[in-house]
Amino acid sequence: MTSRRIITLTTDFGLRDHYVAAMKGVALDISMEANLIDVSHDVEPQNIAQAGFLVASIWAFYPDDAIHVAVVDPGVGTNRKPIAVHAAHGIFIAPDNGLLAPALLAQGALQSSDGLLTHAAGVELINSTYHRTPVSPTFHGRDIFMPVAAHLSTGADFFDLGPMIEHIVCDQVSNVREESGVIRGTVVHIDRFGNAITNISGAVLPPRLSVSVVGATVVGLSLDYQAAEVVAIVGSSGSLEIAVRNGSAAEELGLKVGDEVTVSAAT
Amino acid sequence: MTSRRIITLTTDFGLRDHYVAAMKGVALDISMEANLIDVSHDVEPQNIAQAGFLVASIWAFYPDDAIHVAVVDPGVGTNRKPIAVHAAHGIFIAPDNGLLAPALLAQGALQSSDGLLTHAAGVELINSTYHRTPVSPTFHGRDIFMPVAAHLSTGADFFDLGPMIEHIVCDQVSNVREESGVIRGTVVHIDRFGNAITNISGAVLPPRLSVSVVGATVVGLSLDYQAAEVVAIVGSSGSLEIAVRNGSAAEELGLKVGDEVTVSAAT
Amino acid sequence: MTSRRIITLTTDFGLRDHYVAAMKGVALDISMEANLIDVSHDVEPQNIAQAGFLVASIWAFYPDDAIHVAVVDPGVGTNRKPIAVHAAHGIFIAPDNGLLAPALLAQGALQSSDGLLTHAAGVELINSTYHRTPVSPTFHGRDIFMPVAAHLSTGADFFDLGPMIEHIVCDQVSNVREESGVIRGTVVHIDRFGNAITNISGAVLPPRLSVSVVGATVVGLSLDYQAAEVVAIVGSSGSLEIAVRNGSAAEELGLKVGDEVTVSAAT
Numbered sequence: 001m002t003s004r005r006i007i008t009l010t011t012d013f014g015l016r017d018h019y020v021a022a023m024k025g026v027a028l029d030i031s032m033e034a035n036l037i038d039v040s041h042d043v044e045p046q047n048i049a050q051a052g053f054l055v056a057s058i059w060a061f062y063p064d065d066a067i068h069v070a071v072v073d074p075g076v077g078t079n080r081k082p083i084a085v086h087a088a089h090g091i092f093i094a095p096d097n098g099l100l101a102p103a104l105l106a107q108g109a110l111q112s113s114d115g116l117l118t119h120a121a122g123v124e125l126i127n128s129t130y131h132r133t134p135v136s137p138t139f140h141g142r143d144i145f146m147p148v149a150a151h152l153s154t155g156a157d158f159f160d161l162g163p164m165i166e167h168i169v170c171d172q173v174s175n176v177r178e179e180s181g182v183i184r185g186t187v188v189h190i191d192r193f194g195n196a197i198t199n200i201s202g203a204v205l206p207p208r209l210s211v212s213v214v215g216a217t218v219v220g221l222s223l224d225y226q227a228a229e230v231v232a233i234v235g236s237s238g239s240l241e242i243a244v245r246n247g248s249a250a251e252e253l254g255l256k257v258g259d260e261v262t263v264s265a266a267t
Numbered sequence: 268m269t270s271r272r273i274i275t276l277t278t279d280f281g282l283r284d285h286y287v288a289a290m291k292g293v294a295l296d297i298s299m300e301a302n303l304i305d306v307s308h309d310v311e312p313q314n315i316a317q318a319g320f321l322v323a324s325i326w327a328f329y330p331d332d333a334i335h336v337a338v339v340d341p342g343v344g345t346n347r348k349p350i351a352v353h354a355a356h357g358i359f360i361a362p363d364n365g366l367l368a369p370a371l372l373a374q375g376a377l378q379s380s381d382g383l384l385t386h387a388a389g390v391e392l393i394n395s396t397y398h399r400t401p402v403s404p405t406f407h408g409r410d411i412f413m414p415v416a417a418h419l420s421t422g423a424d425f426f427d428l429g430p431m432i433e434h435i436v437c438d439q440v441s442n443v444r445e446e447s448g449v450i451r452g453t454v455v456h457i458d459r460f461g462n463a464i465t466n467i468s469g470a471v472l473p474p475r476l477s478v479s480v481v482g483a484t485v486v487g488l489s490l491d492y493q494a495a496e497v498v499a500i501v502g503s504s505g506s507l508e509i510a511v512r513n514g515s516a517a518e519e520l521g522l523k524v525g526d527e528v529t530v531s532a533a534t
Numbered sequence: 535m536t537s538r539r540i541i542t543l544t545t546d547f548g549l550r551d552h553y554v555a556a557m558k559g560v561a562l563d564i565s566m567e568a569n570l571i572d573v574s575h576d577v578e579p580q581n582i583a584q585a586g587f588l589v590a591s592i593w594a595f596y597p598d599d600a601i602h603v604a605v606v607d608p609g610v611g612t613n614r615k616p617i618a619v620h621a622a623h624g625i626f627i628a629p630d631n632g633l634l635a636p637a638l639l640a641q642g643a644l645q646s647s648d649g650l651l652t653h654a655a656g657v658e659l660i661n662s663t664y665h666r667t668p669v670s671p672t673f674h675g676r677d678i679f680m681p682v683a684a685h686l687s688t689g690a691d692f693f694d695l696g697p698m699i700e701h702i703v704c705d706q707v708s709n710v711r712e713e714s715g716v717i718r719g720t721v722v723h724i725d726r727f728g729n730a731i732t733n734i735s736g737a738v739l740p741p742r743l744s745v746s747v748v749g750a751t752v753v754g755l756s757l758d759y760q761a762a763e764v765v766a767i768v769g770s771s772g773s774l775e776i777a778v779r780n781g782s783a784a785e786e787l788g789l790k791v792g793d794e795v796t797v798s799a800a801t
Binding site for chain 1: 279280281282283284285286288289291292293295296299300303312313343344345403404405406409
């Protein structure tokens with residue numbers, strides 16, 4: 001039986017260089033049948049939060065046995081751990097630098113207060129049987145993360161990858177806070193169209209609301225991007241977005257990743 | 268039997284965001300064996316004509332049972348129809364906004380005068396059995412077009428997708444006109460090398476000719492890009508192109524999409 | 535038996551246009567099971583040396599039966615030969631313009647002095663049975679290189695592709711010279727992070743060294759990118775690199791492809 005197990009890739013390596021193709025070669029050399037799917041390699045260099053947003057935005061659309069590899073790794077070669085987390089909806093492989101927190105929080109596999117895994121198992125990737133050797137000090141994507149993913153895709157035992165861990169780093173998670181009826185979140189991604197995507201779930205919004213960002217206040221939610229000059233909308237990822245009709249909210253309002261967004265009940 | 272049915276993707280979603288990976292996840296969740304091939308995701312945002320050019324430029328190289336999904340969809344959420352067209356050389360799935368017209372015209376499956384399908388069957392995609400639910404008002408690529416393509420790839424009945432349609436929109440088609448021996452067309456694409464590709468087929472050119480665009484007139488066709496400083500050439504897509512030797516015609520002559528091109532017999 | 539034979543692609547065609555998708559369609563029309571893997575399509579237009587570097591950087595990670603197609607082809611339509619080389623670690627298909635030299639040198643399949651193939655067989659691709667016809671004078675990637683690769687992937691006889699050749703062009707190879715204990719090489723690639731990758735192998739470096747490039751001299755090798763402001767490091771590809779901590783060596787030192795790099799013993 002062939003097993004076309006899916007392995008998704010999210011990195012900041014770009015596609016001008018040989019890095020991504022090297023990773024794919026390593027995976028295919030272990031498993032000819034691996035089904036490699038690019039999420040994005042255009043993460044801003046070393047932007048862990050952006051990679052975290054991307055992984056959190058795609059896992060729900062993949063089969064539960066998909067393996068998601070994400071490598072944005074400014075600490076490569078230092079003592080940050082390489083980890084894998086087996087959750088109900090996917091296996092996630094990355095450096096332990098907060099990258100996986102948004103995806104795991106979104107599926108209820110992590111406590112944001114202390115980084116405790118819940119309904120999910122974690123391991124530190126130290127069993128070199130599943131690594132490419134020698135491991136380069138600068139390219140764990142090729143030498144640890146991808147070989148581990150490929151071995152898992154061919155049936156390696158998750159718990160043989162290394163010792164179990166109970167907590168993961170979740171520093172990079174921008175928490176959404178609610179106080180006195182005001183919700184405060186942040187812009188976590190600017191998409192290609194210039195829409196500013198926040199970390200505020202559409203599920204927590206009051207029925208009548210006012211959304212404020214630097215340079216604009218919008219009253220009411222719209223159902224599509226054409227409804228007004230500046231719209232607040234629950235986008236396709238289920239989060240609150242700020243958009244400008246036929247234009248770029250990022251450019252026209254000066255929005256950028258990290259900007260605060262507040263939502264209050266409109267009167 | 269495994270069925271590695273090909274599904275090509277052409278969008279303006281870029282590869283920095285999660286949109287394309289979400290679409291691929293939806294397809295693979297329906298059919299693990301779908302063979303997803305990217306045409307381009309770098310269509311200029313909302314440029315229907317450019318997407319139409321790309322699809323028209325690639326269908327002929329694919330097997331006739333390939334499924335071509337193209338999503339450049341400024342009208343998403345309005346009353347434009349989502350459609351599929353089953354032609355002799357491929358199944359085409361897109362919003363009904365003119366995107367499919369160039370590909371269907373090129374294979375004789377459409378009348379440019381009134382958008383009537385000929386030797387091809389069309390359906391409006393309203394059977395929600397084949398959609399992802401709930402359908403987002405802003406992302407039919409993920410919720411309608413890709414699930415329909417994936418279900419077709421596993422054997423769904425084309426005529427069960429929705430009611431038949433006889434006409435499609437073909438507003439975006441730039442017609443080539445011939446009058447008094449002068450052929451008038453337009454630049455439909457500027458490629459990476461700066462070559463200006465027109466919608467004038469190499470098959471209709473007179474044996475000795477003069478080609479005029481803004482800023483240049485070229486006498487005679489060349490057989491390769493090195494033949495002269497500025498060349499008129501029938502490029503690999505079979506259309507008339509304007510190119511500059513070892514340079515960019517777009518930059519050096521100031522050519523852009525939409526510019527008029529006239530061809531007349533040279534004396 | 536299905537054969538998911540790997541075909542890698544390295545070109546300067548970009549992903550905005552239809553060229554790469556046309557090549558993939560041609561391959562899949564010949565072999566539905568071809569496993570097409572993109573190395574990069576963002577090679578600087580007509581930069582043969584950069585494409586050569588990329589192919590040389592990835593073959594070692596792929597199975598030995600992988601087929602590597604590389605098309606950077608300023609001489610298309612002239613009398614440069616289309617060739618294939620069957621080496622111990624891969625089959626390589628490209629125009630005979632020096633592109634394949636770095637990969638073949640690296641695996642000991644080529645003599646740099648005169649371009650003689652050793653432990654490798656070469657053929658000139660003239661048997662039109664394996665081409666798409668008619669062959670466009672401007673797009674051999676689609677009409678010769680990819681069809682040949684796809685036919686090989688389904689079992690075509692290598693020696694039926696055309697007459698054997700004993701030498702290939704290796705003009706583009708920047709040789710590394712050593713004289714009086716000083717090693718002289720060049721920068722062959724600037725990666726996404728601005729690291730300047732040289733053609734000097736880490737294996738030939740003296741234990742204590744001084745590395746000089748335009749604008750900087752570095753004493754000693756570092757083990758990771760964080761060790762100092764400017765570091766000399768043997769990167770993941772095994773070659774000497776110049777990097778700037780949390781920055782771009784290319785921008786901050788003004789380095790570019792072709793710059794000379796000298797290594798001498800430090801006292």
